[in-house]
Amino acid sequence: MSRSALVARLAILGLLVAFLVAPQAFAPVFAPLNEYGAPAIYDQGDLLELALSHLWLVLIAAAASTVVAVALGIFVTRPAGAQFLPLSRTLVNVGQTFPPVAVLAVAVPLVGFGQAPTLIALFAYGLLPIFENTIAGLESCPPPVLEAADGLGMNAWQRLRQVELPLAVPLIMEGVRLSLVINVGTATIGSTVAARGLGEVIIAGLLSNNAAFVLQGGLVTALMAILLYDGMRLLEQRYLPTSRN
């Protein structure tokens, strides 16, 4: 990432933090959107707390998706698991095509209101990019490299740990990032089943016809998604040698 791009990201981060910590300072910016003296800044909860709770929800769901999708991706690319590839692919695809709202509707009667149904929906929704990228990454390892790993005396586990996974990591991380970004946006629907998150701000705005609220919820969510994506890429480039080449 170039220096100017980095400065731009840091500026966005600073703006976001400033807004979350002291939202009233931004009231003049949002006031023109509302008429009849309606509040310009969300006043039914602490924005910072909502944003952190939103982020937390997304990170937990992404961690769970990553563990399951990567494990499944590894399994179906081993000789023993190859026959389960079509089945796994179908299941993961269903997780993506089944709308998260519908997942919530199914999950609430089973696990109640709150964070649990939202986590389930985000988990299922985030599997596909990670799963497919894990498979693509593992299958993109050059055959001569794998042959050398075998020829030098690595067993199956060592070959996976020392050669295949390191080579697949850039693609896997690409999938994780994609999944995270999708779910930062998707998590707003969690507020319909009482999960604490930025969706509350948007819904409150829709209910009271307050455009400023809707915009605030949407903007904070969008900025979080952008920063998360770029921040992860920076970390990868810093700590994963294979991502640099």
Add this chain to the structure above:
Amino acid sequence: MIQIDKLCKRYGESTVVDDVSMVIEPRTMTTIVGTSGSGKSTLLRMINRLVEPTSGRVLLDGNDTTAEPAYLLRRRIGYAIQGLGLFPHRTVADNIATVPRLLGWSAERVSARVTELLELFQLDPGLYAAKYPHELSGGQQQRVGVARALAAKPNVLLMDEPFGALDPIIRTKAQDDLLGIQRRFGTTIILVTHDIDEAFRLGDRVAVMSQGRLLQHDRPAALLTQPADPFVAQLTGSGDKSLKLLSLTTAGEVADQGIVTGPNVSWSMSLRNVLAELVWCGAAAATVVGPDGDPIGHVTLASILARGRQAR
């Protein structure tokens, strides 16, 4: 010693390696040569069990290679393929350290060995140890590949077209280096190639394969003078047989006492090249100089021609 005993490999109906038996003496270099699809690579891979034989067995110093898990066997046998087999995510040093680490060597021993090998292959450790394979030239990658194969000091080294991706000049240099290493460490080397000149140049013995069968396994000169099969005769060349034979002998091996007027040639130069030198200079004899530059004898045009006639 490696004994290959009635080795077969079949995939369904097709037989890739058909009842091959051969004995490979320790501390020698054997080249396996054949056209593509002759089964030469499959034969090589059955030695370290990258391919499991359909029938037959391989004995390494008298022990059946199936007596231990394949990955443990492979750690004792060096394996080098074209430069592409380097791990792209590991530095040169880490690539070379692969097998010693698998064997659980201490960190100090591993790093000492890596430095030793880099120096042996004329790669300055300070400059190259931390580089990644994609930062190296083809010739350097190839040297790292061989260094990696030799890292744990194996007695046996298997090489599958190791010089296939190199241009002719670097290739000759790589072949010289390999000969030097073989002489220095006494490693038993089995090298697969489709290049008959390379096979002749490197092999103490040459095995010729065609359609899965071993046609002949003998000294290079015997392949030229007594081909066991029309295919061997065809492969070893009909037109320049005498020159090929001359290329198998160096000037130092046949030099006679005494110094003559004529060009100086190195003791390690093949008679074929000495002949070319004599033709070029219009001389009838050449003085042979040893490794330190001192004259050690001479060869005459007539003696070279006499040697070349043995091919008939």
